[in-house]
Amino acid sequence: MEPNLATYLGLSGILFTIGCVGVVFKRNALGMFMCIELMLNAVNLTFVAFSRYYADVHGQLFVFMVMSVAAAEAAVGLGIFIAFFRNRQSIDVDTASILKN
Amino acid sequence: MVSTALFFLFAGFAIMCAISMVYHKNPLYSAISLVGVFISLACIYLTLAAPFIAIVQILVYAGAIMVLVVFVIMLLNLDDEPNTSRLKYLYALGGGLGIVLLAQTLFVVYAVSRTPNQAIDPNATVGNTLDIGRAMYTDYLLPVEIVGVMLLMAIVGSVVLARRLSQPQLELVIDKEEERISEEINS
Numbered sequence: 388m389e390p391n392l393a394t395y396l397g398l399s400g401i402l403f404t405i406g407c408v409g410v411v412f413k414r415n416a417l418g419m420f421m422c423i424e425l426m427l428n429a430v431n432l433t434f435v436a437f438s439r440y441y442a443d444v445h446g447q448l449f450v451f452m453v454m455s456v457a458a459a460e461a462a463v464g465l466g467i468f469i470a471f472f473r474n475r476q477s478i479d480v481d482t483a484s485i486l487k488n
Numbered sequence: 489m490v491s492t493a494l495f496f497l498f499a500g501f502a503i504m505c506a507i508s509m510v511y512h513k514n515p516l517y518s519a520i521s522l523v524g525v526f527i528s529l530a531c532i533y534l535t536l537a538a539p540f541i542a543i544v545q546i547l548v549y550a551g552a553i554m555v556l557v558v559f560v561i562m563l564l565n566l567d568d569e570p571n572t573s574r575l576k577y578l579y580a581l582g583g584g585l586g587i588v589l590l591a592q593t594l595f596v597v598y599a600v601s602r603t604p605n606q607a608i609d610p611n612a613t614v615g616n617t618l619d620i621g622r623a624m625y626t627d628y629l630l631p632v633e634i635v636g637v638m639l640l641m642a643i644v645g646s647v648v649l650a651r652r653l654s655q656p657q658l659e660l661v662i663d664k665e666e667e668r669i670s671e672e673i674n675s
Contacts, residue, residue, distance in 0.1 A: 389492055391601070392605075393533075397594075400590075400593025400597070401593060402506055404593060405510055407586070409510035411579075417518075417560065418518055419495075420557070421515075423589070425509065425525060428529055431541075431545075432533075433658070435541055436536060437537050439608065439615070441529070441607075442614055444623045447614065448623055449621055451620070451624070454544060454549070455639060458553060459639055462556070463642050465560045466649035467649055469649070474497070
């Protein structure tokens with residue numbers, strides 16, 4: 388079976404589902420961050436597949452933008468984790484409950 | 489034929505690595521599994537004739553971002569996640585979300601496979617660095633500039649967030665705070 392557009396979209400959808408479920412299940416802020424990266428990658432795969440099948444370069448440009456945003460997000464997010472860990476001695480998201488009550 | 493076999497090999501590897509990433513409690517094992525996903529996705533981009541994106545994927549994701557994540561894991565000296573009971577409805581929510589997304593994926597695959605097959609133009613070279621660079625510096629000049637400014641802001645922001653105040657600076661902040669509180673009490 389030759390892989391066609393539907394195959395690529397299916398793979399992308401499965402990866403996105405795993406990432407989305409992982410964000411809900413993980414308690415660790417770093418784990419949630421990695422699941423978000425997985426979801427971004429699944430979307431990138433969709434862009435590249437459509438770009439291939441419609442012979443259009445704009446999809447790959449968009450992938451480039453998504454990767455830049457992911458890199459910026461990684462830098463700022465990990466800075467936030469370090470600051471959070473310094474205040475709480477843990478990066479468990481359940482301990483971030485200072486605004487509760 | 490070979491590219492078909494390679495696609496299914498790397499697709500299976502990507503899905504297995506993704507599942508192992510969510511399954512493992514130790515953040516370091518999750519990070520290593522995520523590197524596996526990134527590398528197999530880069531190989532799939534190669535089968536889609538997108539060499540530039542494949543190389544950038546390995547450089548930026550598997551190289552830069554994952555090194556940063558592993559570095560933070562090392563810096564924070566994290567242990568396994570403790571097995572405390574989380575709110576039960578979150579697990580139900582996650583399971584429901586997964587089922588809904590999987591159903592949507594199946595629907596999309598079904599709908600797309602019913603449409604007549606798109607023929608790939610074998611001479612199309614949209615993934616080449618030349619074409620991407622040309623589009624980047626003509627049609628997409630402003631977005632590329634904005635991305636540059638955004639990356640600069642991210643660098644400054646992460647330095648500001650992660651820095652530790654030195655002792656004199658910390659004392660200055662504490663003194664100011666104490667002055668403010670005493671003024672509030674007096675007024």
